[in-house]
Amino acid sequence: MCKINDGEEGGPKGERGPADESAQFSALLEDSAEDLYEHAPCGYLSTLLDGGIAKINTTLLAWLGYERGDLVGRKYFSDLLTVGGRLYHETHFAPLLRMQGEVSGIALELRAADGSRLPVMVTSTVRKGSDGQPLLIRTTVVDARDRRAYEEELLRARKEADQERDRLKLLAATLQKTLLPPTLASVPGLDVAAHYHIASVDEVGGDFYDLFPLAAGTWGLFLGDVCGKGATAAAITSLARYTLRAAAVYNPDPAAVLANLNTVLNHEHNGHDPRFCTVVFGLLTPETDRGGFRVTLASGGHPPALLMRADGTADFLPTPGGQLIGVLPDADIATTTVHLAPGDTLLLHTDGLTEARIVGGDEDRYGDDALLDFGRALAPTTASDAVGAVRDLLDTFGTGVDDDTAVLALHVPRPLSEEQQRPST
Known part of the structure; x- marks a missing residue:
C-alpha cells in the first residue's frame, strides 16, 4: 500500500503545503543585492563625473528599450534627455x-x-x-507616467472648470444687464445718474432701478433689492x-404701486421659496411755479433716501415703518413728499452700501x-458727482x-445766470 504524505512537510503530490510556501518566501527574502539592483521598481544609473554612463540597471534599460552595450561606456546621461531636458x-x-552634492525630485523627460x-x-x-574627492554620480529614476497622466487630467479638468466659470460669468453678466434699464428716461430740468456695483461676478444680484415716463408731465422711478x-x-x-411699471401705469400713486407689487409677490410665495424685496417707488412732478420737482416716495422696508440740499445741508428723508414687500398679505407702506x-x-x-465692511477699520x-x-461733506453736489463719489x-x-x-x-440744476446765458465773443 502506498503511503500518503500527511502534509507536515508538504501536501499530496501536485499540491503545495505551508512548508513549500515558507521556503519560497524565504528564498525571495534572500535575493542577492545584484538582483535587487537590476530588477528594482525604479531605474538606477551610475555615471562618471562628466556624465558618462558607467552602470545602468535592467529596469531602466527595459523602460528605454536599449541594450546595455548601447549605453555603458558609450553614452552620457544627457544623451538620454530630450532637447529641453538637456538644456535644463x-x-x-x-x-x-x-554645488550641493545632491539634487532631489527633478521632473525630466528621457528619450527612449x-x-x-x-x-x-x-x-x-x-x-x-x-579621501573626500568626488568619484561618481548615482542617479535614481522613478517612472512618472502615471503621475504625468494624473497631472494632465487635473490640468484638463482645471481648464474645463475655468472655461465653465468664464461661461457662467458671461451668462451672469448678460442676465444682470437684462435686469437693468439700458438707458434712463430723459426728464426735462432734471439730471440723472445711476450705478450698479457688482459684489461677485459669479452670481446674479437682486438690485434693480428704473426711471420712466408716465402720464404727461409725470415720471416714475424705483430702486429695490430682492432677497x-x-x-x-x-x-x-x-x-x-x-x-x-405696469402698476404705475394703472395707478401712479406710489403707495398703490407698492401695494400692487406686494400682492403679486405674496401670491407667488409658496412657503419654500421666499419672494420678497425692499423697494422705494417715487413719482416726479415738475413744479413750474417755484422751479424743481415734487417728489412723492413710498417705501417698503427700504433704506431712506439721502437728500443733499443746495445750501450744503443733508439728511435722510423719513419713511419709518415700511415693511418688506411680499412677506405679508397687507404690508405697511411708508410715504413722504419733498420738494426738490x-x-x-x-x-x-x-x-449693500451701508452694510459694506470697512477692511482694517474700527x-x-x-x-x-x-x-x-x-452726504453732508458732499453737499451741494450734482447727480454725476454724487454717483462718482459713491463709486469711489x-x-x-x-x-x-459682500452685496451688490x-x-x-x-x-435739479440751478438756472443759468444772465451772464452765463450770454454767448461768448
Whole structure:
C-alpha cells in the first residue's frame, strides 16, 4: 500500500503545503543585492563625473528599450534627455549638483530608443571616496507616467472648470444687464445718474432701478433689492420690475404701486421659496411755479433716501415703518413728499452700501451715520458727482462689499445766470 504524505512537510503530490510556501518566501527574502539592483521598481544609473554612463540597471534599460552595450561606456546621461531636458540639465541640474552634492525630485523627460518620451522624477547624488574627492554620480529614476497622466487630467479638468466659470460669468453678466434699464428716461430740468456695483461676478444680484415716463408731465422711478442671489433672485427681480411699471401705469400713486407689487409677490410665495424685496417707488412732478420737482416716495422696508440740499445741508428723508414687500398679505407702506429745489440732489441706494465692511477699520460696517456724514461733506453736489463719489467709496472697501449695490441720483440744476446765458465773443 502506498503511503500518503500527511502534509507536515508538504501536501499530496501536485499540491503545495505551508512548508513549500515558507521556503519560497524565504528564498525571495534572500535575493542577492545584484538582483535587487537590476530588477528594482525604479531605474538606477551610475555615471562618471562628466556624465558618462558607467552602470545602468535592467529596469531602466527595459523602460528605454536599449541594450546595455548601447549605453555603458558609450553614452552620457544627457544623451538620454530630450532637447529641453538637456538644456535644463546643463544650465540648472548639473551646476546645482556640483554645488550641493545632491539634487532631489527633478521632473525630466528621457528619450527612449524608439523616440518616445518617458516622464521621470530624477534624484542624483555625488559619491565620494575615502579621501573626500568626488568619484561618481548615482542617479535614481522613478517612472512618472502615471503621475504625468494624473497631472494632465487635473490640468484638463482645471481648464474645463475655468472655461465653465468664464461661461457662467458671461451668462451672469448678460442676465444682470437684462435686469437693468439700458438707458434712463430723459426728464426735462432734471439730471440723472445711476450705478450698479457688482459684489461677485459669479452670481446674479437682486438690485434693480428704473426711471420712466408716465402720464404727461409725470415720471416714475424705483430702486429695490430682492432677497438672495442667483436665478431665483433674477426671476423675482424681473417680476418686480415689470410689475412696478405696469402698476404705475394703472395707478401712479406710489403707495398703490407698492401695494400692487406686494400682492403679486405674496401670491407667488409658496412657503419654500421666499419672494420678497425692499423697494422705494417715487413719482416726479415738475413744479413750474417755484422751479424743481415734487417728489412723492413710498417705501417698503427700504433704506431712506439721502437728500443733499443746495445750501450744503443733508439728511435722510423719513419713511419709518415700511415693511418688506411680499412677506405679508397687507404690508405697511411708508410715504413722504419733498420738494426738490434747484441745486438739490436726491440719492437713493440699496443696503449693500451701508452694510459694506470697512477692511482694517474700527467699525464692522459702514452704516447709516457714516453715509449721512458722507452726504453732508458732499453737499451741494450734482447727480454725476454724487454717483462718482459713491463709486469711489465702494472701491475703498475692496473685498468688504459682500452685496451688490445700486445707486440712483436725481439733481435739479440751478438756472443759468444772465451772464452765463450770454454767448461768448
